[in-house]
Amino acid sequence: MDMEAKIAAHLADARGTWDADTDDALVCRQVRPETHDVKTFILEARRPRLFRYRPGQFLTFDFAIDGLRINRCYTISSTPTRPHLIAITVKRVPGGPVSNWLHDRLEPGMELRATGPLGEFTSLAHPAQKYLFLSGGSGITPLMSMARAYHDLALPRDIVFVHFARTPADIIFRAELELMARNLPSFRFVPVCEADGPGERWAGFSGRVSPPLLRLIAPDFLEREVMVCGPAPFMAAVRGILAGAEFDMARHHEESFDFATPAGGTEEEMAAPAARVFKIEFRKSGRTVACGAGSSVLAAAKAAGMRLPSSCSKGLCGTCKSRLVSGEVDMKHQGGIRQREIEQGMVLLCCAKPLTDLVVDR
Structure with missing residues (x-):
């Protein structure tokens, strides 16, 4: 299909919306380098969809x-104000099976399977006239999606977007954010680097997030709605700074995915007494663990020292999706699994509580 015909098809089917429950395939249309170790992957539905x-x-x-099925969550870096395509922006992680596969092997024309969109981290849920966006590294992606939406709609919002990077060469979306700042008088983009980069001495703000730096960049931060995303230490540092400044933490909102650390239940859940204890057999690993009736399967496995793929622990991301070979569970999820997958015997271990002994294909 040539470009003119493709545009015409999109316009003719303007009411069609992509639905992962009916067609979960996304086709890669472009791979765009952002920095030396970050790429954006532009995706489209197989048929014209918004x-x-x-x-x-x-x-x-x-x-x-390589013969394995792996689930991963990636924030959408594109904006819903440009609805014909969708994009994710991924940093290469040394030894990471998915990020390296994406960087080295995903090419235009190849298909990916996806479900969603999901998640509650959005400025739309916290309307305000003044925002402070704080991002570290690849945590810039959800905030970039928000910034692009405000820019496209020319909304009069006072936004200070502060991004922390190692060097100038590591500033993701740098040129586009500088353009936004030129286009919108109420939008400020403030990159902060730890060191000079190859070929560029850094003349802007430097260092890591700290109370003096935050007060210098955004003296009125106590008056702003704060949206934060980045590595766990960065997120913790921001929380500490805001709490120390007596910031109203009800106006602090954060998002972070850490796939290196398996999620599980809360300490209270794993320690809670239960009237019954069930046997959970993990077929592939050969392990069998005990699980109280009030505990999730993932929490019981974690308490027994098992490391299972997991992330959000809230039934959102689908990372812990597994096949239930036998037994029954009570599962209250938040969208991380499709109804047809449930009918095919799949469960989310993070929110599945046993009603009988179980056999899980893990």
């Missing part, structure tokens, strides 16, 4: 890599 989502939400992908 993407409806809130800026800041994520997709859960089901990858088939």
